[in-house]
Amino acid sequence: MEAAVSEKNSVSVFLENLDVSENTSNNSYVSEVISEAKDRLLNSKLPNKKQESWKYSKIAPWLKKKYCCSRSNEDFDISAYASTSVNANTLVFVNGYYRDDLSILRDSQNGVIIQNMTEAVDLFKDDIDKYYNKAKDASFFADLNTVYHTNGVFIKVDENVIAETTVHLLHIQTGTGTIAQSRNLVILEKNSKLDILESQLELNASDSISNHLSEFFVNENALLNYTLIQKGGDNAAIHSNYFIQEDFSKLNSNVFSLQKKFIRNNHSVRTVGTDTETRLNGSFMPGANEQFDNRTLLDHRNVRGYSEEVYKGILFEKSNAVFYGRIFVDQKAQQTNAYLNNSNILMDDSARMHSKPELEIYADDVKCSHGSATGDFDTEAQFYLQARGISLDSARKMLIHAFMNEVSGKIENIEIRDVVNSYMNERMMKLDQ
Amino acid sequence: MDSIIKIKNLHAELSDGTKILNGVNLEVKPGEIHAIMGPNGSGKSTLASVLAGREDYIVTEGEVEYNGMDLLDLSPEDRAREGVFLAFQYPVEIPGVSNINFLKTSINEIRAYKGEGPISAKEFLGMVSEKSKLVELDNKLKNRSVNEGFSGGEKKRNEIFQMAMLEPKLAILDETDSGLDIDALRIVAHGVNTLKSSENASIVITHYQRLLDYIVPDIVHVLWNGRIIKSGPKELALELEDKGYDWLKKEVITE
Incomplete structure (x- = not known):
C-alpha cells in the first residue's frame, strides 16, 4: 500500500516540476477530455520498468528532471x-x-x-x-x-x-x-x-x-x-x-x-x-x-x-x-x-x-x-567486396546502406527519400568510424 | 622470366592454433596455368584464402612475392587492385547491392588506386555487354542483387564475369567446378581460356580432374597436409583420377 502511495506521489512530483500551464477549452467536449485525462494522470503511476510496456527502456531518469516550456x-x-x-x-x-x-x-x-x-x-x-x-x-x-x-x-x-x-x-x-x-x-x-x-x-x-x-x-x-x-x-x-x-x-x-x-x-x-x-x-x-x-x-x-x-x-x-x-x-x-x-x-x-x-x-x-x-x-560479404578492390570503409558503407535502403526505398516521394538517405548517410559516417 | 607469384615456405594456421599450411612452395610464371589438387582438408582453400587476404588465417612463416611486392603486406583490397582475383568457392549473396553497382564501384576504386579517373557510363556498359556474353550471363542477373537468388551455376558464372571485367594478373579459382553441371562447366572453362594471355596466370584449385579436361594446366601440384607433395605435367591429374591420393600419401610417409 505504501509503495502505491509513493508511486502516486511521484506523478504529482513530476507534474509539480513541470512548469507548464494546463489546457483549458471553451469547447465543452474538449474541456471534458482534458479533465478526464487529468484525473487519469493523477491516478496513474509514472512509467517504470515494472510495467511490461516499459520493461527494456529506461525512461525513469527522464521523469526525475524538471521541465519548463520555454x-x-x-x-x-x-x-x-x-x-x-x-x-x-x-x-x-x-x-x-x-x-x-x-x-x-x-x-x-x-x-x-x-x-x-x-x-x-x-x-x-x-x-x-x-x-x-x-x-x-x-x-x-x-x-x-x-x-x-x-x-x-x-x-x-x-x-x-x-x-x-x-x-x-x-x-x-x-x-x-x-x-x-x-x-x-x-x-x-x-x-x-x-x-x-x-x-x-x-x-x-x-x-x-x-x-x-x-x-x-x-x-x-x-x-x-x-x-x-x-x-x-x-x-x-x-x-x-x-x-x-x-x-x-x-x-x-x-x-x-x-x-x-x-x-x-x-x-x-x-x-x-x-x-x-x-x-x-x-x-x-x-x-x-x-x-x-x-x-x-x-x-x-x-x-x-x-x-x-x-x-x-x-x-x-x-x-x-x-x-x-x-x-x-x-x-x-x-x-x-x-x-x-x-x-x-x-x-x-x-x-x-x-x-x-x-x-x-x-x-x-x-x-x-x-x-x-x-x-x-x-x-563474409565485407571480405567479398574487399576481394574485388573495394576499400574496407566503402564496403561497410555499401553493406549498411543496402540493409537500411530497403526501408528508405519504400518512400515514394523522391525528395523525401533523398533527404532521408542523406540524413542516414550523415549519421552513418559519424557512427561507423 | 620473372615470376608473377613466388610462394616460399608458407605456413598458416587458424586463430585457435590449428596448423593448416605447413611450408608451401610454388612459383607461377606469366602465361601459365597451375592446377592444385588434393583430398578434402589438405589446405587448398586455405591457400587461396591466404593469398586473397582473408583475416581468418594467420601466416606464421614464409613469404609471398607477387609482382616484386610482398603480397602478405597488402590489404585484401590492395591485392585485388594489384591484380589478384579470387573466384570464390561459395560466392556471397549481398541483398540490396546490385550486381552492376557493385562492379562499377569495384572498377572505379581500382582505377582510383592507379590514379585514373572513373570509367565512363558508355565504356562501362560496353564492357558489361561484351564480357557477360563470354559467360552467357543472363541480362536480368546483372541488375539483381549480387548473387541473391542465383543458382549455383549462375553464381560461378558471375565470378568469371567479374574476373573478365577486372582483367586480373593472377586469377585464383577456388573449386570453381564444384556444383556445376557439364554445360556450366564448359561455359566457365571457356571464359577462363578466353581470358588467358601471355601476361597473366591462373591457379586452378580443384578436387576433381574433370575441370582440367577443359582448362588444361601446364603443371599439376598435389597438396596434402598443407604441403605440395608432388608436382608434374597435366598427365599427373589423370593418374590421380585413376589411382586416388593414397599412393602419394604412402610415398610421402615412406620418405
Missing part, C-alpha cells in the same frame, strides 16, 4: 535543416509552439485546410467533436499531452481532393530542460490524398524532452503517406501516432530514428474499415548510450485488411534498442493478410537488442506471419 522567439535560419529542401508547406514548431514567422506556406489549395490547432478548436467545432481524442489511447504520455500540450496543427483534406504539396511539420527543440508537446489532428476525407513529413530536429537543446502526439483519420478510399525523421542531441523524444483507417483506405508510414538520447515511438493503426492497406516501416540507428524503442500496434478490426510491417535496426557500440510489434486480428477480421518482420545488425558486442513480434489472432481465416532476426555484421 517559448522561444529566437530567429534562425530553418533552411539550415536538410529536411526543408523538400518542396512543402512547412509548419515550424519551436518547443511545441507554432512559429508563424518561421513557417513557409508555399502553396494554398482549395480543399486543403491547414490550421493552427488552438484556432481550429473554435473554427472546426464539428470536426473536433467528431474526431478529437477519438484515436488515442489512455497511456501516461498521451494523457500528459492532452492536458499540457501547447499547440499543434489541424489538417483536413476535403473529399476528392489530392493535396499537391507535402505538409512538413518541423519540430525544433531548443534550450536546456525544455518540454515540447504538440497535438495534431489530421483528417483525410473520402477519396483524398496527403503526404506528410514530420521532422524532429534540434537547435542547441539538451536535457529536454518532447511528447508530440498526432491522430490521423484516413477515411474511405483515402491515401496517407507519412514519413518521420528523428534526429538530434542529448534529448528524449516520446512520439505517438494513432491512425484510424476506413474502407479501402491506404496508409504508408515510414519512420527513421537516427539520433537522440532516448526515443520511444508509440505508433498504432486501427483498421475499422474493410479492405484496408497498411504499410508500417522503420529504420533505427542508435549510437553509444542511446536507447531507441519502437512500439507498434496493428489492430485489424475488419475484413480483408492487408498489412506489411518491416522494421530494421543497426545498433552501434553501447547502444540499446527495442522493437515491439503487435498484430491483433479481431474475430470479425476474416481474410486478414498480415506480415511483420524485424531484422537487426549488431555492429558491436556491447549493443543490445530486444525484439518482440507478437500475433494475437481471433479470426480463423487469416494469413499472418511474423519474424525477427538479429545478427552480427556480415564480414
Whole structure:
C-alpha cells in the first residue's frame, strides 16, 4: 500500500516540476477530455520498468528532471535543416509552439485546410467533436499531452481532393530542460490524398524532452503517406501516432530514428474499415548510450485488411534498442493478410537488442506471419567486396546502406527519400568510424 | 622470366592454433596455368584464402612475392587492385547491392588506386555487354542483387564475369567446378581460356580432374597436409583420377 502511495506521489512530483500551464477549452467536449485525462494522470503511476510496456527502456531518469516550456522567439535560419529542401508547406514548431514567422506556406489549395490547432478548436467545432481524442489511447504520455500540450496543427483534406504539396511539420527543440508537446489532428476525407513529413530536429537543446502526439483519420478510399525523421542531441523524444483507417483506405508510414538520447515511438493503426492497406516501416540507428524503442500496434478490426510491417535496426557500440510489434486480428477480421518482420545488425558486442513480434489472432481465416532476426555484421560479404578492390570503409558503407535502403526505398516521394538517405548517410559516417 | 607469384615456405594456421599450411612452395610464371589438387582438408582453400587476404588465417612463416611486392603486406583490397582475383568457392549473396553497382564501384576504386579517373557510363556498359556474353550471363542477373537468388551455376558464372571485367594478373579459382553441371562447366572453362594471355596466370584449385579436361594446366601440384607433395605435367591429374591420393600419401610417409 505504501509503495502505491509513493508511486502516486511521484506523478504529482513530476507534474509539480513541470512548469507548464494546463489546457483549458471553451469547447465543452474538449474541456471534458482534458479533465478526464487529468484525473487519469493523477491516478496513474509514472512509467517504470515494472510495467511490461516499459520493461527494456529506461525512461525513469527522464521523469526525475524538471521541465519548463520555454517559448522561444529566437530567429534562425530553418533552411539550415536538410529536411526543408523538400518542396512543402512547412509548419515550424519551436518547443511545441507554432512559429508563424518561421513557417513557409508555399502553396494554398482549395480543399486543403491547414490550421493552427488552438484556432481550429473554435473554427472546426464539428470536426473536433467528431474526431478529437477519438484515436488515442489512455497511456501516461498521451494523457500528459492532452492536458499540457501547447499547440499543434489541424489538417483536413476535403473529399476528392489530392493535396499537391507535402505538409512538413518541423519540430525544433531548443534550450536546456525544455518540454515540447504538440497535438495534431489530421483528417483525410473520402477519396483524398496527403503526404506528410514530420521532422524532429534540434537547435542547441539538451536535457529536454518532447511528447508530440498526432491522430490521423484516413477515411474511405483515402491515401496517407507519412514519413518521420528523428534526429538530434542529448534529448528524449516520446512520439505517438494513432491512425484510424476506413474502407479501402491506404496508409504508408515510414519512420527513421537516427539520433537522440532516448526515443520511444508509440505508433498504432486501427483498421475499422474493410479492405484496408497498411504499410508500417522503420529504420533505427542508435549510437553509444542511446536507447531507441519502437512500439507498434496493428489492430485489424475488419475484413480483408492487408498489412506489411518491416522494421530494421543497426545498433552501434553501447547502444540499446527495442522493437515491439503487435498484430491483433479481431474475430470479425476474416481474410486478414498480415506480415511483420524485424531484422537487426549488431555492429558491436556491447549493443543490445530486444525484439518482440507478437500475433494475437481471433479470426480463423487469416494469413499472418511474423519474424525477427538479429545478427552480427556480415564480414563474409565485407571480405567479398574487399576481394574485388573495394576499400574496407566503402564496403561497410555499401553493406549498411543496402540493409537500411530497403526501408528508405519504400518512400515514394523522391525528395523525401533523398533527404532521408542523406540524413542516414550523415549519421552513418559519424557512427561507423 | 620473372615470376608473377613466388610462394616460399608458407605456413598458416587458424586463430585457435590449428596448423593448416605447413611450408608451401610454388612459383607461377606469366602465361601459365597451375592446377592444385588434393583430398578434402589438405589446405587448398586455405591457400587461396591466404593469398586473397582473408583475416581468418594467420601466416606464421614464409613469404609471398607477387609482382616484386610482398603480397602478405597488402590489404585484401590492395591485392585485388594489384591484380589478384579470387573466384570464390561459395560466392556471397549481398541483398540490396546490385550486381552492376557493385562492379562499377569495384572498377572505379581500382582505377582510383592507379590514379585514373572513373570509367565512363558508355565504356562501362560496353564492357558489361561484351564480357557477360563470354559467360552467357543472363541480362536480368546483372541488375539483381549480387548473387541473391542465383543458382549455383549462375553464381560461378558471375565470378568469371567479374574476373573478365577486372582483367586480373593472377586469377585464383577456388573449386570453381564444384556444383556445376557439364554445360556450366564448359561455359566457365571457356571464359577462363578466353581470358588467358601471355601476361597473366591462373591457379586452378580443384578436387576433381574433370575441370582440367577443359582448362588444361601446364603443371599439376598435389597438396596434402598443407604441403605440395608432388608436382608434374597435366598427365599427373589423370593418374590421380585413376589411382586416388593414397599412393602419394604412402610415398610421402615412406620418405
